[in-house]
Amino acid sequence: MASVKLIEYAEATTEVRAVYDDILATRKIDDVNNFWKALASHPPTLRRTWETLKSVMAPGALDPLTKEMVYLAVSTTNGCDYCIASHTASARRQGMTDEMLGELMAVVGMANETNRLANGYQVEIDEVYR
Amino acid sequence: MASVKLIEYAEATTEVRAVYDDILATRKIDDVNNFWKALASHPPTLRRTWETLKSVMAPGALDPLTKEMVYLAVSTTNGCDYCIASHTASARRQGMTDEMLGELMAVVGMANETNRLANGYQVEIDEVYR
Amino acid sequence: MASVKLIEYAEATTEVRAVYDDILATRKIDDVNNFWKALASHPPTLRRTWETLKSVMAPGALDPLTKEMVYLAVSTTNGCDYCIASHTASARRQGMTDEMLGELMAVVGMANETNRLANGYQVEIDEVYR
Amino acid sequence: MASVKLIEYAEATTEVRAVYDDILATRKIDDVNNFWKALASHPPTLRRTWETLKSVMAPGALDPLTKEMVYLAVSTTNGCDYCIASHTASARRQGMTDEMLGELMAVVGMANETNRLANGYQVEIDEVYR
């Protein structure tokens, strides 16, 4: 059970509804997910987090699918169950196939492995990388 | 200083040289970096790690630059200095611009932030994501 | 299911009961929680962990609520579900409001984000901080 | 060496200077630190990060010193050297004594320890915490 009361649209303040409305319109969905309903317990965090997310995940020098896969790579590394579930769904909607997920997970696994080999052997950074 | 003696090409066994030769040929470089010279202290780890890396990072459903950026996202999340330095260099060689790095870091930062908001508020996974 | 049999008071040895009694008296509660019942499978760990916790969380230069919120910040960063649940409850008992939890999570999220921005850009420590 | 060119005030664009000016005025200092000079390589990240930080760390339901100590607790858990150095300095400026740092580190260490005991024993969350 969440640490705070989830705020449904019907009971939300005007400030919270404004954010919910923008999420619903931007994502063309009918209901915001639990993450936003929990953040709504602290309206400044709700507003800031949504505005930053909307801006950071918009198409730019990197396309939205690449961004979703990076998000999933980080969430997988941190073991955040909620984030893995929601961002796998988002990446699927953006076109991620099983083959792409397979390659993504292979890179994530490999990076987590070699990060520790570099740590454990205390490898010094080569001059060429400085 | 590394935990083990770094093995230079001149002093390497035939088994280690075979891996070094493949790294040099695949990457079209003149010397392997310290990471491989440290792994050479345990030849089975050197061989397996190189073979897996070569295979995992090859073009597939995801292109090599996307894979390098995912590698960098994981290494940044884990705070592995060696890996951040070497994979930033690899991604730059593959064409990553300051703008792309900026967007990559913005997504990595955002994911690390929202992973903790989801954790801390103990948000339950929505039915729609199950 | 826990990896070990949870030890209930009725079946506990004298050594384990002595720790349970001190937990019950210190916290003014009727039953110890599952964490302690699991640690009781290894009495030296049970005793040491309780004694350290009791001492570390006592009022000192920092007040108990600040200490509980720091505990929650660390548990949130690590994604430990059990610890988040139990220390959210403890912090609530000490007076943490939704507003305080909101600000706490905002700081925890921000720190997790900027930790990665500093890592990923390989920012060198300014002379003034050394 | 940072992954990007550090942007000094003299060479900054108007957009970047506006952020630098706000940092200098808010903190009453003469030069921004390397973290901001690195973020300036991607102006949207510079602006968003500063605005969020300024807002999140302002006095509220939690006082600024408590917020700095929470920031330090997270940075310590993640092992971010840059962040530990800069936020230790900030917390010292806000009045953190050796005694307070000692108690803070004792809580951080304890939380990191018990997070793993709860994980490793697979302790189920008590009904009372749900």
Next chain:
Amino acid sequence: MASVKLIEYAEATTEVRAVYDDILATRKIDDVNNFWKALASHPPTLRRTWETLKSVMAPGALDPLTKEMVYLAVSTTNGCDYCIASHTASARRQGMTDEMLGELMAVVGMANETNRLANGYQVEIDEVYR
């Protein structure tokens, strides 16, 4: 629910069955566990992961029980529930007693604690360790 369809033996391709057969024969079991059924969604990852695991966990300079306990120590530190459950079971099969698990967890907890004390106090590496 897993992100991918779990592949049962009856529906597996020849390539996947070959890996499953080797797992079943090596471990003298009747069915592979969910981990392998999920990896089978990306056959190259299934094959590589199994081959590496089989080789890395085989008796060598370290015995299999020590290796399983190290695996459990890492999984506990990372908070990977699936891995903690499966490797606790494997270590139990190899002879790990409650007493050994208790000492293992005590070391894992202690290391996670002192890692943060060393980080937080920014302790410099002694000359003697370089």
Next chain:
Amino acid sequence: MASVKLIEYAEATTEVRAVYDDILATRKIDDVNNFWKALASHPPTLRRTWETLKSVMAPGALDPLTKEMVYLAVSTTNGCDYCIASHTASARRQGMTDEMLGELMAVVGMANETNRLANGYQVEIDEVYR
């Protein structure tokens, strides 16, 4: 530079000297390392940490070398440079060879990899492990 003044033996209080004396006698060395000199800035943490470490690392159901390798596995996973350096030295003193270190790092790398594969694919725990 450490966050606190390192306390040398000559300037230590009687309370701190008593701990230093026990470290020197137990380890048969001439000077304590920087870790203890930093902890001495908060005597209760110094005393508790040393007493716990001394007890946890003593021979028991697990031998001291196994315990040192588990410590190194955790420190490597967390990327704690100080701890990796000092516990590699301790493990070497206890008899860890390059071959043993190679196998240890291979297990640590593999566990870090498969932890993320299990996370990322959201693999459910098999009934047999519950």
